Amino acid sequence: MDPVQAQLADAVDAALDRTTDVHAELAAIGVPELGLPERLGGFGLGLGADIVVNHRLGRNLQPLPAHRETVFALELLPDWAVPEAVVEQVLKGSAHATTIGVHTTPTLRADDEGRVWGDSEHLPAGDLALAVLRAVAPGGDTRWYRASLREHTSVARESELLGVAGQRVHFTGTPATPVEVDDGRWRTALDAARTRQAAVLLGLAERALDTARSHVNKRVQFGKPLVQLQTVAHRLARLVGEGDGWWLLLHQAAWRHDSGADRAADAAQVLATATEHALRSTRLALQLHGVRGMLAHSTAATAYRLASVEATRMGKVGRLWREAGAAHLAAAQAAPGLGE
Structure with missing residues (x-):
């Protein structure tokens, strides 16, 4: 690692040693702000910084998958579809974004009015504010949507996978905005x-x-x-x-x-x-x-x-x-x- 990466690794280790909220501690040292693109309010240091941060998360047995899912979800969205309020929460470490139906076969369905129904797969634990999801639209096509998880029509329920805490989100007509994610x-x-x-x-x-x-x-x-x-x-x-x-x-x-x-x-x-x-x-x-x-x-x-x-x-x-x-x-x- 170069000197900057080495200092970043030490900072992550120090943040994880504290007993307060881990995501808030990471936000205090600029994670995920360091790796996020400048268009999303980050410093744009890219994967050179991200791999150091995530390696130390694994090394400390605190993978925090919500951190990686948040960055992935925001990078998938076009600029107009990224709410500034969500970015502010992410940079403070107070909320996260997630993808649904992206790593697995989509299980959600969307109706003609763009409302989403069904249950998500097992998701990382954390306070979720935004989802970038794939759902089966009328006609059988799979389409991309952006949905707020602050809606009363989306309810998070605790779940576990091999003893690792997580959650599943139940959608009952959650309003969703179609988005284009090009190749x-x-x-x-x-x-x-x-x-x-x-x-x-x-x-x-x-x-x-x-x-x-x-x-x-x-x-x-x-x-x-x-x-x-x-x-x-x-x-x-x-x-x-x-x-x-x-x-x-x-x-x-x-x-x-x-x-x-x-x-x-x-x-x-x-x-x-x-x-x-x-x-x-x-x-x-x-x-x-x-x-x-x-x-x-x-x-x-x-x-x-x-x-x-x-x-x-x-x-x-x-x-x-x-x-x-x-x-x-x-x-x-x-x-x-x-x-x-």
Whole structure:
């Protein structure tokens, strides 16, 4: 990391150590203001700042998915559709935005008057002010809408996924405004969201491996520390080395995105690798801790549970690999000389 990124990482760690509202503490140090585009009232530091913030969220076992969903939702909307009041709340950390029916098959339906009905998927916990959603319109087409979640016709209900708190929103005729999300805006916002998600997963993996490394150096079996067993040491060393490589790949993907030189496969590939690495790392940490790792409050169990939830938030890993592979093939076929 460069000096600015290192200072930002320290600031995030300090904010997460405090006992007051986490989102308010992050807002006090400029999160998500630092990464938001200037047109949305941010400083426009881009993914170079965002990946550092989200990596530290994962590292501290506080993924705060509402933070990433808020940025993703705002980036999807055209400028005219972003309410200034919502941006002010976001920058203060007092409210969030979310997407619905974007990462999954849409379950909501919209009527001829633009009112939305149905139940959302499992959403991040937090006070929601705005939703960017996809709903099935009359005629069967899927369309984009913007809806205020301050309406009495949208009610949030607490829910859990693998013990991780969240919510589902029940819509009963909520007024929604149709919006156009063109392919360019969709691709740019989705790639950025995937890169942020990869940062969180790599942070979770790093915390799990650090915890496992500390444990096997202290845990004695058969008269010697566990780390002296090759089957333990080699597995840990391999994952630590892979994590360093994926961290570099993440920085490369963020730099390409910010400089406008990103490739179609970058975001899907970096999220797929981060997902697999996080699942392997947290699983190994759980195994090496044995019965201690199965305690619900243990760091190993918490990291494993969080990684399992975050690994599916933006789609299954198999789909990501297929998408990345198709993009690589398309790029290769388009290269001069290959089609002759």
